Each structure stands twice: as structure tokens, then as C-alpha cells.
């Protein structure tokens with residue numbers, strides 16, 4: 247049975263409370279992280295237990311971690327990578343001991359994700375995250391950070407922390423010799439090293455796709471399409487090596503047939519992020535839409551149907567939402583539109599389940 251969840255950034259960072267999430271009625275599980283941990287740091291048992299206890303005290307279930315971040319040393323095969331992999335394995339062991347069995351992560355160089363606007367106004371006055379290729383082509387990464395940091399509503403967005411952006415030139419230097427093949431090789435090395443602990447503690451690793459699904463600022467990107475994701479599944483052919491199926495990330499490329507990709511990943515989708523995009527003039531100009539199929543480009547029913555058909559039974563969450571009803575929150579992570587998304591996805595799912603039983 248799939249479990250509807252919502253991402254939550256912890257009581258010190260999130261504008262949304264666990265009580266509000268529980269009152270949606272649709273959301274039963276929480277996806278969270280230890281926000282202040284740096285890549286390469288071990289998550290201690292007592293820290294994980296405290297995080298879990300807080301979620302459970304609110305009547306919700308801790309359904310998985312997004313994310314345990316992978317260090318740049320692991321991604322670039324720097325000398326410290328074995329030390330960082332050891333720390334990562336210890337964290338997975340501690341998560342398993344606390345009964346947490348799904349871990350989302352990504353293998354993107356430098357940027358976690360890229361958008362050119364965090365508050366593009368739509369005709370109804372709602373605001374959404376958007377991407378415009380011409381803008382990316384015309385500016386440097388530092389300039390882009392400056393131009394969007396004013397739109398963060400006072401929050402710090404994961405992957406776009408000011409400390410990280412201050413080092414952006416150094417980071418580009420670090421990835422100077424890393425092409426797609428090197429990135430694949432480093433990912434394989436990492437996965438092979440952690441699979442024993444994943445098997446022992448039944449940790450399902452769920453790689454998040456690169457967003458958008460093409461090279462940005464000349465950096466290599468590998469988790470972008472069916473061919474590459476199947477290559478990765480085969481490269482380390484273990485059910486614990488799986489994916490976060492994020493429709494809003496794979497869907498940035500209109501060449502990706504989302505239901506077909508889902509069907510090709512039977513048994514390997516451990517987590518699902520479901521959202522819709524609206525494409526404008528051209529393939530590389532899009533904005534995030536309401537979850538409703540008719541508000542954007544994707545057939546959400548076909549996506550949910552494909553998940554049902556492969557027997558998907560992991561956590562699923564509405565991904566980014568629009569900012570509506572004057573809410574002030576981290577862009578993409580307000581309560582209201584994600585709650586609407588959760589309700590809609592649960593409605594689709596109930597209908598698919600009942601029509602097929």
C-alpha cells in the first residue's frame with residue numbers, strides 16, 4: 247500500500263507544523279532529515295531517535311529520509327571519499343536500527359536543482375518556481391544565486407545555502423575533470439561500498455533525478471532519462487539500489503515518457519515525488535503547475551496508474567506546490583497547495599484501486 251507523505255524541514259526551519267500536516271487527513275507519513283548535518287558527518291542514534299519521536303508524538307509516521315547528502319569527495323573520488331563512505335554507512339546502519347528504511351539522495355554536481363525564478367506569477371495570482379533556459383545561458387551561477395535569493399521568503403533552500411554558494415567557484419574547480427563517465431564510475435563505487443549495510447539493515451536507497459534533466463553551466467548530469475537510470479540499476483543490480491521517481495524532474499525533458507519509465511522500474515521505485523509542469527514557448531521553458539492534470543502538461547492519472555500497475559508500495563509525496571492564499575513559506579513548500587496535491591493524488595489512487603479490484 248502506498249503511503250501519502252509530506253516533506254517537513256523540522257520545527258526550527260519549517261513554516262508548516264506537524265499538527266497542520268496531520269489535519270490534512272490525507273498525509274500519514276513525514277519525510278524529513280537532520281537539516282544541520284554536513285555531508286560526511288555521522289548521524290548518531292540519539293539524534294535519529296529524537297527526530298523520530300517528535301514525528302510520532304504528532305501522530306505521524308517517519309516514512310523516510312530526504313536526504314542523506316553525499317559529499318563532494320564521494321562524487322569526485324577525492325582522497326577523503328573512503329572516510330566519507332564509512333560515515334555514510336554508519337549513518338545508514340543507525341537509521342536501520344531506528345526502523346527507518348528509505349533514504350533519498352542525489353548525485354548532482356554543485357547544484358542540487360536549478361530554477362531561474364522562485365516566484366513567477368501565474369494569471370490567477372499564485373506564484374510558482376520556473377525555469378527559463380535563456381536566463382541560465384546569460385548569467386553565471388553566482389549571479390543566479392543572487393537573483394533568486396531575494397525570493398526565498400527568508401528561508402534557506404536546501405542545496406542553495408549561502409555558505410555553499412560562497413564557495414561556488416571552488417566547487418566548479420573540484421568538478422573540473424569530472425565528466426558523465428567519471429560520475430557514473432564514482433556512483434558505482436559508492437553504491438557497491440554501501441550495499442552490504444543496505445542489505446543488512448534493509449535500507450532502500452532512492453536516487454533523486456537531476457533537475458533539470460540536462461547539463462547546466464557545463465556540469466555533467468547522469469540521472470536524467472530511462473537509458474541512464476536503467477544503466478544505473480544494472481550497474482549495481484540489487485533491489486536496495488533504487489530510485490526516487492520524481493515526475494517534475496524527469497518531466498523537465500519532454501522526451502521522457504513518464505508512465506513508460508515507471509513501468510520499466512518495477513521493484514526499484516522506493517519513493518515517488520509527483521507534480522505537474524506547464525511548458526511555455528519551447529522545450530526548456532517551464533513553470534510548476536497545480537497537481538491537476540489539466541493545469542499542466544502531464545497526465546497524472548496515467549502516472550498514478552503506472553505506479554499502481556507495478557505494485558508500488560512506498561512513500562509518495564506531492565512535490566513542490568504553488569504559493570496560494572497569501573501563504574508565506576519556503577518556495578515550493580507551503581502547506582496549502584501541497585495539501586491540495588495530496589488530496590488529489592489520494593483521490594486518483596483510491597479510484598484506480600477500486601476500479602481494479
Ligand SMILES: [Mn+2]
Pocket residue numbers: 454492494495519565
Ligand atoms: Mn523531486
